[in-house]
Amino acid sequence: MRKGIDKNFLGWRIGGWKSEYSVGMPELSKEEEEVVEEVAARFRDCSRHSEIRDKQGVRKQVGRLLASHCVESGLEVDEEQRRYLIRAAVAHVYGFSALDELLSDPELEEIAVIGIGAPIFVYHRKKGWLRTNCAFENEEALVDVINKMGRKVGRRITLQKPRLNAVLPDGSRIHASIPPISSYELTIRKFRCNPIHVADLIAYRTFSAEALAFLWLMMQADASILIAGNTASGKTSTMNALFQFISPKERILITEETPEINIPHEHKVKLLASDEIGVSMKELVADSLRMRPDRVIVGEARTAEEVKALLETMTSGQARGSYATFHAQSARETLVRMRSLGVLSIDLESLGLIVVQRRMMKYDAKSRRSTEIRRCTEIGEMVPCADCSLPKINILFKYDSKQDAVVRSNKKAAVIDRACESFGMSRREFGAELKSREKFLGGLDPESSFEEITEEIRKFSFANYEESIPKPKAKPAGIGFFNSVFE
Numbered sequence: 087m088r089k090g091i092d093k094n095f096l097g098w099r100i101g102g103w104k105s106e107y108s109v110g111m112p113e114l115s116k117e118e119e120e121v122v123e124e125v126a127a128r129f130r131d132c133s134r135h136s137e138i139r140d141k142q143g144v145r146k147q148v149g150r151l152l153a154s155h156c157v158e159s160g161l162e163v164d165e166e167q168r169r170y171l172i173r174a175a176v177a178h179v180y181g182f183s184a185l186d187e188l189l190s191d192p193e194l195e196e197i198a199v200i201g202i203g204a205p206i207f208v209y210h211r212k213k214g215w216l217r218t219n220c221a222f223e224n225e226e227a228l229v230d231v232i233n234k235m236g237r238k239v240g241r242r243i244t245l246q247k248p249r250l251n252a253v254l255p256d257g258s259r260i261h262a263s264i265p266p267i268s269s270y271e272l273t274i275r276k277f278r279c280n281p282i283h284v285a286d287l288i289a290y291r292t293f294s295a296e297a298l299a300f301l302w303l304m305m306q307a308d309a310s311i312l313i314a315g316n317t318a319s320g321k322t323s324t325m326n327a328l329f330q331f332i333s334p335k336e337r338i339l340i341t342e343e344t345p346e347i348n349i350p351h352e353h354k355v356k357l358l359a360s361d362e363i364g365v366s367m368k369e370l371v372a373d374s375l376r377m378r379p380d381r382v383i384v385g386e387a388r389t390a391e392e393v394k395a396l397l398e399t400m401t402s403g404q405a406r407g408s409y410a411t412f413h414a415q416s417a418r419e420t421l422v423r424m425r426s427l428g429v430l431s432i433d434l435e436s437l438g439l440i441v442v443q444r445r446m447m448k449y450d451a452k453s454r455r456s457t458e459i460r461r462c463t464e465i466g467e468m469v470p471c472a473d474c475s476l477p478k479i480n481i482l483f484k485y486d487s488k489q490d491a492v493v494r495s496n497k498k499a500a501v502i503d504r505a506c507e508s509f510g511m512s513r514r515e516f517g518a519e520l521k522s523r524e525k526f527l528g529g530l531d532p533e534s535s536f537e538e539i540t541e542e543i544r545k546f547s548f549a550n551y552e553e554s555i556p557k558p559k560a561k562p563a564g565i566g567f568f569n570s571v572f573e
Contacts, residue, residue: 096123096174097227098183098220105219107208109187111170113219121161122171125151126179144180148172182231184220185274189258192279196318199228199272214458228270232262253345275318281348282323283539284330289532292320292443293462294492297483299523300465301441302331303516306547307505308406310438312387312396314414319445320460321411322346325383328409330540332381333548336406339377341370341395342385350540355379371395375402384410390427397429400436407438417442417466421476435468435477439501442466448490461485462492467501 101113114122128151129144149172156163163171177186188197188208196209199222206220222228233242236252243250243262250262257277264270287293293301305311305328313321329338329349338354340347345358355377359367367384368391374382382405384396399408414420417440424434442464448457465483484495506516526546530539 096178096183097224097230098222100184100187101219102221103205103219105205105217106213107210107216107218109184109218109220111173111187114174118167118171118174121152121155122174122178125155125171125175128155129175129179141176141180145172145176148175148179151175182234183227184222185231188218188220189254189256189274189276195276197272197274197276199270201269201271202228222270225264225270228272229264232260232264232272235260235262251344257346257348259344259346278323281536282320282327283534283536284327284527284543285530285532285534285539287324287327288527288530290460291490292324292460292492294483295524295528296494296520297462297465297492298527299520300483301328301439302523302527302547303505303520304439304501305331305407307501307508309501309505310400310408310436311441312410312412312420312437312439313441313443314412314417314420315443316413316415316445319443321443322386324441324443324462325409325411329381330536330543331547334544336380337378338381338383339374339379339405340383340385341367341374342383343367343392344385347383347385349383350536367392368395368398371398374399379405381405382408384408386411386413388413393424393427393429397424397433397436400438401433415442415444417464417479417481418476421479425476431475431477435470437468440464440466440468440479461490465492467499469500 096114096119099114100109100111125148129148132147132151149168152168152171152175155161177183182189184206185197188194188206193211194208195211198207198209200207202222202225204221206218206222207215208218209215222231229243232250235254236242236250238255239252241250241252243264245264248264248267250260252260254260254274254277256279259275259277260272262272284298287298288295301311311328313325315321326348329351332338332349332351334351334353336351336353338349338351340349340354340356341359342356343359345356347356357370357373359365359370371382371384382399384392384399387393387396387410393412396408396410399405412420412423414423420440420442421434425431441462443460443462445458445460448459449455450457462483463485464481466479466481469478469480471478480496480499482494482496482499483492485491486493502513502516506513509516509519511519530542534542
C-alpha cells in the first residue's frame with residue numbers, strides 16, 4: 087500500500103521522517119488509516135452496549151470488527167498486516183495512540199510531545215534524548231490522549247484549565263498544557279517496573295557503600311533526612327531505596343501532591359493534597375498529628391507552605407523521622423532557599439541531615455564524549471550557630487570528581503554521637519558496625535529485584551525477621567501477621 091499520506095485520519099502517525107528511535111509498529115498508509123478509523127468508529131458504537139473493561143477484551147472485539155469490515159469491504163490483509171492494524175486500532179480507541187509503543191519500552195525514562203506536527207522526543211536510559219518517528223498531527227487527538235491519562239484521577243484539560251498534572255496507573259507522572267500556556271505539550275516521566283534499590287545506587291556509583299551504610303545507621307537512629315537536588319537527579323528514587331532500611335513493622339505516613347513515593351512497607355497511609363478540592367499539604371500534616379506515624383514523608387517540598395509543613399513535622403517530634411525531597415544543588419543553597427521561604431533559622435537545625443544528589447554532565451576531553459551521571463555530592467549535618475543567620479553545615483561525605491566516588495570527608499559528627507547514644511554503643515563499636523554494613527551492601531547483587539534486596543536487608547538488620555514471616559498452612563485460618571519483635 088502507498089506510504090505517502092496526504093491527510094491524517096487518526097490525528098497521530100508513526101513514520102514520515104528520519105529518526106533516532108523507531109517504534110516497532112510500521113507506518114500506516116492512507117488506506118490503512120481509514121481502516122483503523124472505521125474499526126474504531128464501530129468499536130465506539132458497539133462498546134456503548136457492552137461491558138468491555140480490559141485490554142484483552144478490547145483486542146478481541148477489535149479483531150472481530152476488523153474481520154467483519156474486511157469481509158464487507160472486500161479487503162484482503164495478510165496475517166502480519168492484521169496484527170499491526172489491530173495494535174493501531176486498540177491504541178487508538180483504548181490506549182494512548184502512538185504513546186503506547188513508547189510507554190512499553192523499559193529503557194525510556196521520559197517521553198516529550200513538544201507540539202503538533204513535531205516529532206515526539208524520548209530520553210533513553212543509555213543514549214539520552216532521541217528523536218522518534220512518532221507525532222501528533224492535530225490538537226484534538228493530543229487533547230483526547232491527555233484527558234484519557236487524567237481520567238483515572240478525575241482530571242481534564244480544558245480551555246478554562248489549560249494545565250494538567252496527573253499519574254498514570256503504572257505510576258508514571260504526566261504534565262500537560264495547551265494554549266494559551268503552550269503550543270500543546272505533554273511530558274511523561276516513566277515509572278520503573280523494577281524500582282531502583284540500594285544495590286543499584288552503588289552499581290551506578292551514585293553513592294558509595296560506606297555512604298549508604300552511614301545513612302542506614304542514621305535512619306535507624308531516627309535522624310530526619312532531606313534529599314536535595316536538581317530536576318531528574320533521582321531524589322524520589324533514592325528516597326524509595328533508603329526506606330529499604332526501615333523495619334517493616336513501622337507505620338509510614340506519606341503526604342504528597344502527586345503520588346510518587348513507593349516504599350516497601352505494608353503498613354503505610356497515603357494522603358494526597360489537592361488544590362482542586364481545597365486540601366493543602368499543611369492541613370494534611372496537621373491531620374497526621376492524630377495518626378500516630380512512626381515515619382512521615384512529606385513528598386516534594388516546593389512552596390513556602392509545603393516547606394513549613396515539613397519543618398512542622400520535624401519540630402513537633404511526632405515521629406521517629408521525617409523525610410522529603412527539595413530542589414537545590416547544595417546543602418548551603420538548601421538552607422538559603424528554605425530561609426527565603428520563611429523558615430526560621432532555629433527550625434532549620436531540626437533538618438538533621440541534608441543529602442544532595444545531582445544530575446551532572448561528565449565530559450571526557452580525550453574521547454570528546456559527554457555522559458550524564460547522577461551522584462550524591464554532599465551529605466551534611468546541621469551545626470547550631472547562635473550568632474549566624476543560618477546553621478553551619480558539617481559536610482560528612484562529598485563527591486570526589488577525580489575518583490568519581492562519594493568519599494568520607496569528616497569523621498567527627500554530632501549525629502554519630504547521638505546514634506551511639508541511641509544504640510548504646512561506643513564510637514569504636516559504631517565504626518565496626520558501619521564497616522559491617524558497608525561490606526554487606528557491597529556484596530549485594532545489583533541484578534536482584536527490589537523485593538529481593540529488601541528481603542536481604544531485613545534478614546541482616548532485624549532479629550527474628552524470618553520467623554516473623556507468616557508461614558502458609560494447609561488450611562489457613564485467617565490472614566497472617568507479623569508477631570516478632572524487631573530490634
